[in-house]
Amino acid sequence: MTAHRSAARKTGKLSLAFRPLPVPQVDVRGFWGDRVDAVASRTADILYERCVEARMLEQIDPDRPSPGLVIPFHSPSPDEAATPGFTGSTVTTQMFWDSDWGKTIETAAYSLYRRRNDRLEKNIDAVIDMYEKLQQPDGYLSSWYQRIQPGLRWTNLRDCHELYCAGHLIEGAVAYFQATGKRKLLDILCRYADHIADTFGPEPGKQKGYCGHEEIELALVKLARATGQRKYMELAKYFIDQRGVEPHYFDEEARARGADPKAYHFKTYEYNQSHRPVREQDKVVGHAVRAMYLYSGMADIATEYGDDTLRAALDRLWDDLTTKSLYVTGGIGPSAHNEGFTSDYDLPNETAYAETCASVGLVFWASRMLGMGPDARYADMMERALYNGSISGLSLDGSLFFYENPLESRGKHNRWKWHRCPCCPPNIGRMVASIGSYFYSLADDALAVHLYGDSTARFDIAGTPVSVVQTSNYPWDGAVSIRVEPDAPVEFTLHLRVPSWCRKATLKVNGASVDLDAASNDGYAAMRREWQKGDRVEFDLDMSISRLFANPQVRQDIGRVALARGPLIYCVEETDNAGQLHRISLPRTAEIEAHPEPNLLGGVVTLSATGSRETAENWDDGLYRTEAPAVEQAKLKAVPYYAWDNRDPGEMVVWLRDG
Amino acid sequence: MTAHRSAARKTGKLSLAFRPLPVPQVDVRGFWGDRVDAVASRTADILYERCVEARMLEQIDPDRPSPGLVIPFHSPSPDEAATPGFTGSTVTTQMFWDSDWGKTIETAAYSLYRRRNDRLEKNIDAVIDMYEKLQQPDGYLSSWYQRIQPGLRWTNLRDCHELYCAGHLIEGAVAYFQATGKRKLLDILCRYADHIADTFGPEPGKQKGYCGHEEIELALVKLARATGQRKYMELAKYFIDQRGVEPHYFDEEARARGADPKAYHFKTYEYNQSHRPVREQDKVVGHAVRAMYLYSGMADIATEYGDDTLRAALDRLWDDLTTKSLYVTGGIGPSAHNEGFTSDYDLPNETAYAETCASVGLVFWASRMLGMGPDARYADMMERALYNGSISGLSLDGSLFFYENPLESRGKHNRWKWHRCPCCPPNIGRMVASIGSYFYSLADDALAVHLYGDSTARFDIAGTPVSVVQTSNYPWDGAVSIRVEPDAPVEFTLHLRVPSWCRKATLKVNGASVDLDAASNDGYAAMRREWQKGDRVEFDLDMSISRLFANPQVRQDIGRVALARGPLIYCVEETDNAGQLHRISLPRTAEIEAHPEPNLLGGVVTLSATGSRETAENWDDGLYRTEAPAVEQAKLKAVPYYAWDNRDPGEMVVWLRDG
Incomplete structure (x- = not known):
């Protein structure tokens, strides 16, 4: 718990509350x-x-x-x-x-x-x-x-x-x-x-x-x-x-x-x-x-x-x-x-x-x-x-x-x-x-940045009008540039969220590196200073692709893996892949690549990998047999989950078979 | 199609029909x-x-x-x-x-x-x-x-x-x-x-x-x-x-x-x-x-x-x-x-x-x-x-x-x-x-044995009373001894089913081996002869344990395996295994053993193997994470499906995770 929050709890003073802009x-x-x-x-x-x-x-x-x-x-x-x-x-x-x-x-x-x-x-x-x-x-x-x-x-x-x-x-x-x-x-x-x-x-x-x-x-x-x-x-x-x-x-x-x-x-x-x-x-x-x-x-x-x-x-x-x-x-x-x-x-x-x-x-x-x-x-x-x-x-x-x-x-x-x-x-x-x-919340002498993305915010802090301009291609890219533009120099704490999905992040203020570990508390990097017009924060969030596994107590996800990149969860749709998506597996060893596709689904980064797939060929003699099904290579392509069912109707799956 | 059946189709004669005893x-x-x-x-x-x-x-x-x-x-x-x-x-x-x-x-x-x-x-x-x-x-x-x-x-x-x-x-x-x-x-x-x-x-x-x-x-x-x-x-x-x-x-x-x-x-x-x-x-x-x-x-x-x-x-x-x-x-x-x-x-x-x-x-x-x-x-x-x-x-x-x-x-x-x-x-x-x-069906000059198991049948064929006595511990054991006991010598065809689940069978009549491949048609071994009192058929069905796989088009069974022995499909019950059966996998390499347990469930053969199991330990930080769950060895024991839920209520699964 931050000192900030502890104080708020003790005093019950409304002035310490953070409110959205x-x-x-x-x-x-x-x-x-x-x-x-x-x-x-x-x-x-x-x-x-x-x-x-x-x-x-x-x-x-x-x-x-x-x-x-x-x-x-x-x-x-x-x-x-x-x-x-x-x-x-x-x-x-x-x-x-x-x-x-x-x-x-x-x-x-x-x-x-x-x-x-x-x-x-x-x-x-x-x-x-x-x-x-x-x-x-x-x-x-x-x-x-x-x-x-x-x-x-x-x-x-x-x-x-x-x-x-x-x-x-x-x-x-x-x-x-x-x-x-x-x-x-x-x-x-x-x-x-x-x-x-x-x-x-x-x-x-x-x-x-x-x-x-x-x-x-x-x-x-x-x-x-x-x-x-x-x-x-x-x-x-x-x-x-x-x-x-x-x-x-x-x-x-x-x-x-x-x-x-x-x-x-x-x-x-x-x-x-x-x-x-x-x-x-x-x-x-x-x-x-x-x-x-x-x-x-x-x-x-x-x-x-x-x-x-x-x-x-x-x-x-x-x-x-x-x-x-x-x-x-x-x-x-x-x-x-x-x-x-x-x-x-x-x-x-x-x-x-x-x-x-x-x-x-x-x-x-x-x-x-x-x-x-x-x-x-x-x-x-x-x-x-x-x-x-x-x-x-x-x-x-x-x-x-x-x-x-x-x-x-x-x-x-x-x-x-x-x-x-x-x-x-x-x-x-x-x-x-x-x-x-x-995107933000504001306290008497602090601004917390919760979300990243190209945007401009305007607010008063300690009586001083401030603009905060984010320049970024987030969530497709993890580089976030933040310009802090107070009308006059003003001291406040800038809290930047370090997303839990991010395995490596670097932070610079006006070109000077900030030690993220030292600056961070409750998942936010806190920078208290007198902010000046033109101050520039460079925050770089690594966006490597993650495999996610569910707690084994979740029976429906056992032996399965989901793909994520940055804040986005991905899914596989039939329109990008052969049908019967249940037959696709993603081996742990498979490399997964990210591809920006500006003309797809309003502009997205897709993921691709070579997985495997059971073939249903040579099953002439009934539903069940003692020989395991043959497995063939299968290219798979994943798109952000939020964008699914915006093209041809078809199958979709988030949790792929793992292995 | 057997000649027998073709003839029946052509003539439409009722006399060729097989009827149950x-x-x-x-x-x-x-x-x-x-x-x-x-x-x-x-x-x-x-x-x-x-x-x-x-x-x-x-x-x-x-x-x-x-x-x-x-x-x-x-x-x-x-x-x-x-x-x-x-x-x-x-x-x-x-x-x-x-x-x-x-x-x-x-x-x-x-x-x-x-x-x-x-x-x-x-x-x-x-x-x-x-x-x-x-x-x-x-x-x-x-x-x-x-x-x-x-x-x-x-x-x-x-x-x-x-x-x-x-x-x-x-x-x-x-x-x-x-x-x-x-x-x-x-x-x-x-x-x-x-x-x-x-x-x-x-x-x-x-x-x-x-x-x-x-x-x-x-x-x-x-x-x-x-x-x-x-x-x-x-x-x-x-x-x-x-x-x-x-x-x-x-x-x-x-x-x-x-x-x-x-x-x-x-x-x-x-x-x-x-x-x-x-x-x-x-x-x-x-x-x-x-x-x-x-x-x-x-x-x-x-x-x-x-x-x-x-x-x-x-x-x-x-x-x-x-x-x-x-x-x-x-x-x-x-x-x-x-x-x-x-x-x-x-x-x-x-x-x-x-x-x-x-x-x-x-x-x-x-x-x-x-x-x-x-x-x-x-x-x-x-x-x-x-x-x-x-x-x-x-x-x-x-x-x-x-x-x-x-x-x-x-x-x-x-x-x-x-x-x-x-x-x-x-x-x-x-x-x-x-x-x-x-168990049987009878035509004018033929007896078909469909099911095996300790039993005695009595019937008339071509005017002669016949007893057929099966001695067997089937389905727990594949050895079936059949005594054919006509009151007087009588010629008829004895059809013995060779079950499709059986990968190896041997057949002897009065001690002499019969070539099963030559004798078989439509999955039955046919033996036409004049049967005499005391004739003895020894039929030995291999009862090794099978892994069964479903056609990959069955989404619910993909990546899963079922166990069978003889005609029996097996399942895994919570009472014999640790709970959360969805966490159990059976590697392809695992040896599966059969154990007669005369005092269990009215007398059954159980199956056992060493499988694996995801552990839910160290999942303190939420439902999802990038590290795959640890896997530990898990003894598993399976019982015949028909006998499930005859003991303590609990989870049950037929299709185990494969691999």
Whole structure:
């Protein structure tokens, strides 16, 4: 632990916290620039259009009739769900539509900052006008409960995503305000947040509830930071502190609805991480996205309050996730059944659920763990999830999506235009469009560089405006040149992450070598000095290719090897290789070469090697025989995992046979 | 093709057909004797008792009120299914209860022959009395349609198993008659078969239907053979010829019920092999048990009618199954979804459905393919399914059952007392109890020996009574001594199967060596001579241990190896080995030793070897790393697959990692 972080823990002083730079303060180019441009030029419009096609506009527009029940999701029949007394023991995706709008607005906000788009801005403004009209005089705002289930507000927090929707609208409002300066939506959501604060809290007469799908917690933190209103932070903390406390709110709420608490569709409150108070939790359980959003909110509150008890729980949960339940791609949540976690070391490749939203959620959590100061265990994981299991969910051109992100496919797992549960498209959209905010975090007298890549950041430190310009072809090349440009000389510590995947790195400041071992702590090289205009940091990260092996307790990866280069995990696709990828092996002795291919998949570095392959020839006499199959040489070519299924549909595999 | 078989095909003469010896004519000892004793002393009683517990007695007893709907199976709610007009677009297991009785009676019949059991015989006689009372004046007999859905008989052959139930009752009746000499049930079922023959057939005014679950076909063949009534054979042939003919009966029948034919739960008529006429079929598709029962009936009819067009279809289907969709255990039907077949080379191990009934069905089919004469490709497969994927479904003591027979388990797949769909327990019970009938088949002047094992058979050939006494410790030892004991000298051909798994065999008759290569055809050594009392055949089959490799197109077995010795496939269980069996590899160079263990699992030969195993030690820093896991030596011990899960529950694997 750095002295910095220890001090923060002891004092609980907010001034020591590291906070991300807001999106408008970091301009990305290069690898992430291309991704952001795809979202700004394509995805942002597509999200809006798909929402309209799904009849989401009608739902929020008080001047038009409600669309009624449009897309039933799990168990209830349309008749059941349309019954006035229906209390939603199960859910329809329509209950989440406000969250889809929230994330769509958030994506649009960052995109509008990147690239002017008058039509989109007009459309979003019109959506905001509808929400303004829809909002009730007391501040309440939920298109589902106002238009489909009037009179039932706050009766089923467990299943119906009411506060979750509020959270996403808040995040959208904060982003739209930061990106466009327009505060109408922010004002609407402040009124709603005020109403929520009047409804829930520790004070007598207020409800003691919290949401069955976490999200409101981290959103209220954002709102507090954006508005300076401490009460939103307090409410976020309340929701976290209250979660899982006995008597259990969801039990009492069910009884109040006249329902049997035991008749819960998902059987256990582990599903929504309310099985026990959060400070007593030590295993990552249940629905993966819910878990990530909860831990994100917990990390924010731990930072804001210097709360070591939360931090201790978060460290236990982090260890549990990263040592027992994490795909090598940064994907999480192997099971479709609960969209979440199963048992330790259970990481099936072909049936991996690994929802795009869950990997995005891991990015959120990891980034917030950096609030207490730089620590590469979090930033390394953030980078892994960013470059692999999250952006695999978006096609290179920004138009098509994955919900599940398996690590192996027989060729039938392909990208879709939309999904009946459309949570992932706007989630990956907003994450990519806001990538700049994950590059750095800033404390009173320190700047931490978490991510590398061509970019320019602008911020004030100790009252002095500073630009930091990275010049690099990262992640294809490990050479990173950083110019530090303060308006006037200013002393602060520059923390540079030394990625754990990097086996050799060299660091120079203005041409003079820095001893990385001496300078490094928690995986970051720290350089404190008075920075001057023109100071130049040269950081060179070795990008040799790695073979990765999984802990032998992971049955699905035993005897297998994955390839990585820099932060990227690679996969083998049928289109570059002969079919039946399961027949390919990669001997330990095989040389693996890297090849820049600027015209492939938007420009990538591919890997190639000579492997081997069992031949199926001469198997005329049945399925089984005593003679082992003959083996022939096989050229193999691997591409970055994030870029798969952007060409002809076909098989794909991450974990090759080793040997 | 042997001259024998060619002649049979050309002439179509029934006299050339090979038929199995009835159960009472073969007395088994040794390996199969123990299995039969377990069924006779335990399983047969258990089957009856479980049927009673499931309220099946009440259903067939006209003197008691119907139990109503007892165990709903798939989709319909009890309310739906109890609705008088419910036409069963989906099914409940209760529709099959007559088949459960049929198979329970059949198991009891063979068991009573093996071992006197007055209480069981009295119980079965009482069941038969109930069926006698239940039978309608016109011969119709279905407890489901008479007691639960009166008035709807013959309205849904597609889904409701009406003729399937008839078939199993017929098989039970034939067996009970053969084993006990009592013909009451046989007479009841003849009356029912007469009614069916009056209802279905090519003649004008008769219905052109057939059953959605094949079974009646092979049952009618048995009935024809037992009674000498040709019309039952003709009806069996009609059901086979009519299957899949356009206009499609199931379409017309659905329309007649006022239902949409397209609203078929299983979507495609491939599910019940009525997607096209049987002679045009070339792929094994759909529900595995249905397929096996159909092909069994087709094989019987091909034999009885010398029908080459059926035989050609059967040969295509046989090739398809055995080269593309067969587990190494003789299990078939990988998918739980349709309880059947998926795509070529798709043979998942852990999720293998491989229903006990399906492997039993493969034994039925293979045995009937021997009707046209000895051919080891069928008998080898029959032996493989018998010794592995079928009897794995019954615990060694005869009291517990498997429905699914996976080839890999994490320890949670364990035997049960009963099943909500209890088709497998009486199916494996009747198969084991009738094992003697699979040992031999007899033609006018030939005896084929398909299976080896301590046993005595008695039969007449060319008017001369003959005993054949096998003395052997097979399958644990490959030495088989066969005494041929005719009452008087008699000329016939003795065909001895030379198993395909055997790499070296020696054969002597009365001490003189026989040149196996010269004597063999279609995998059988043929010896024609005048056999005398005291003639002695010594057959010695090498039982070295084999490593088996799967066709590389089977993705789930790539880089894996299975162990076999004689007809037995082996597996590795957690109880004999350290846990996490996925970490075990078996190098190609490892010596594998066989050890007789008379006190283990009822007496088995185990296999042992020194393999290797990745150690999970020193994985403190996360799930993935660049250093390959260390490998240590691991002793491994394998037991016959059929005997798994008879001790402590735990992991199991058939396909070990190779290398």
